[in-house]
Amino acid sequence: MASSKSFSILSLLLFFASVSFCYATSRFTHHPAFPPQSSKAERLIRSLNLFPKETFNIIDSDHLHSFVPGQIVEKNFSFLAHSGPSVEDLGHHAGYYSLPHSKAARMFYFFFESRKNKNDPVVIWLTGGPGCGSELALFYENGPFHITKNLSLTWNDYGWDQASNIIFVDQPTGTGFSYSSDNSDLRHDETGVSNDLYNFLQAFFKAHPEFVKNEFYITGxxxxxxxxxxxxxxxxxNNKMKKGIHINLKGIAIGNGLTNSPIQYEIYPEFALQNGLITKNESDDISKLIPNCDKKAKACESRGGTICEDALDACEAIFDRILSIVGDLNYYDIRKKCVGPLCYDFSNVEKLLNEEKVKSALGVRKELKYVSCSRAVYDAMLQDTMRNLEVFLPGLLEDGIKMLVYNGEKDLICNWLGNLRWVNAMNWSGQKAFRASPTLKFVVDGAEAGTLNSYGPLAFLKVHDAGHMVPMDQPKAALQMLERWMGGKLMNSTLDN
Structure with missing residues (x-):
């Protein structure tokens, strides 16, 4: 373990400017500035105004001699001024994990111990993309800090470190500050992604045995x-087979997620019509694209390979047609207009995170360039996008693993209607009871902040007045959601506690 080090926020400002996308390829194709022959990922990254010189972070092969698979190198740090709490008091860590089954891949992560009690659950947060780093969530959603307009850091009163010991990971390889010396270390599917994350967690709990007994939750x-x-x-x-360190998995929470892609793509016309974004005639016309999307999605699920990219193109055509009608609507929050190519202004990310002082404090190599959204990672995962990951969830529910699906109601891209549709369609022993469950109020500060349906280990929460990034739009409600859910009290949503 490296020696601890602190530095002042007066000169160090960290921020991350990639949006955690549901899946954003077609979301940007309506901008005429991008030539049709450009790659999907190139259109995405250029739309973000974050087009890296390298496809993803590569370190020269002479770095290979120091690569020790399975090793964690971690250091303590502080974003606070020297007059503030000590590094030891804060329990803030940043580190690299050298991935087994790779040539030389290293996964970067932040770990923030709970501000209240180290016995609080351990939560890992995964940002989407695919290929966008975790720093957006860390600084603009549920991390310990917020970035102010004058580019300083302030405490986030509703950071999830108020209720948990939280890990933010830059993954898959090539995302954020994660890097390799070999392009073959790019991951292409959820097998590679889950292997890397599982191996990381095994190493993390080995390095932090004091947290092994804590409840563990996966969020993102x-x-x-x-x-x-x-x-x-x-x-x-692996827990059931008694392999490795037992990870005390108690639940998973998916926020505005892309899980069952075919169902979620097919629901777009209905959601757009219900919210007055398109007319009935337009909805009927767009819906004619659904059979082709469904046909190719089924072929993808049965055959895999390049047919999955064909399925993605066919299903994206549905969303493209809606975008051609709604114009400058913010598709992450339909209450707003889209300002700038990303609809939010996150343009300072690469300049700030590439400050040498910042990288030094975090233990990042000087020559490493921060990659906010990796074009290579995005392209590498194209065949993964249309796969239906809901198939893994019934087994978890049957084993008593809690599952929360939550959605900001104003998000179009990963809208609540599509998520509720696949949740209702999921085949498990509690399916009928869940579908028949009463809709309860989710109350925060005496006011209805959302609606809840639940049965047994499964809960679905629609959050009012929130878009794609619920912890950013409704931070207090998001923190209370997490606390109540982990504490087994979410069913008591009509109680303002």
Missing amino acids: ESYAGHYIPALASRINQ
Whole structure:
């Protein structure tokens, strides 16, 4: 373990500017500035105004001699001024994990101990993309800090470290500060992704044995709707086979996720019509694209391979048609207009995270360039997108693993209607009882903050006045959601506690 080090926020400002997308390829094709021959990922990254010189972070092969598979190198750090709490008091860590089954891949992560009690659950947060780093969530959603307009850091009163010991990971390889010396270390499917995350967690708990007994929860949003089921299933199966360190998995929470892609693509016309974004005639016309989407999605599920990219193109045509009608609507939050190519202004990310002082404090190599959204990771996962990851979830529910699916009601991309549709369609022993469950109020500060349906280990929460990023739009409600859910009190949503 490296020696501890602190630095002042007066000169160090960290921020991350990638949106955790549901899946954003077609979301940007309506911008005429991008030539049709450009790759999907190139259109995405250029739309973000974050087009890296390298496809993903590569370190020269002479770095290979120091690569020790399975090793964690971690250091303590502080974002606070020297007059603030000590590094030891804060329990803030940043580190690299050298991935087994790779040539030289290293996974970067942040770990923030609970502000209240180290016996609080351990939560891992996975940002989507695929290929977008975890720093957006860390600084603009549920991490310990927020970034202010004058580029300083302030405490986030509703950070999830108020109720948990939380890990933020840059993954898959090539995302954020994660890197390799070999392009072959890119991952292409959820098998590779879940293997890396499982191996990381094994090493993490070995390095932090004091947290092994704590309850463990997997959370995330957007494309993490793919990552989370695969990782949870892997942990659960290995626990049952008594392989490795027992990870005390108690639940998973998917926020505005992409989980059952075919169902979620097919629901777009209905959601757009219900919210007055398109007319009935337009909805009927767009819906004619659904059979082709469904046909190719089924072929993808049975055959895999390049047919999955064909399925993605066919299903994206549905969303493209809606975008051609709604114009400058913010498709992450339909209450707003889209300002700038991303609909939110996160343009300072690479300049800030590439500050040498920042990288030094976090233990990041000087020559490493921060990659906010990796074009290579995005392309590598194209055939994964249309796979239905819901298939992993019934087994978890039958084993008593809690599952929360939550959605900001104003998100179009990963909208609540599509998520509720696949949740209702999921075949498990409690399916009928869940579908018949009463809709309860989710109350925060005496006011209805959302609606809840639940049965047994499964809960679905629709959050009012929130878009794609619920912890950013409704931070207090999001924290209370997490606390009540982990504490087994979410069913008491009509109580303002």
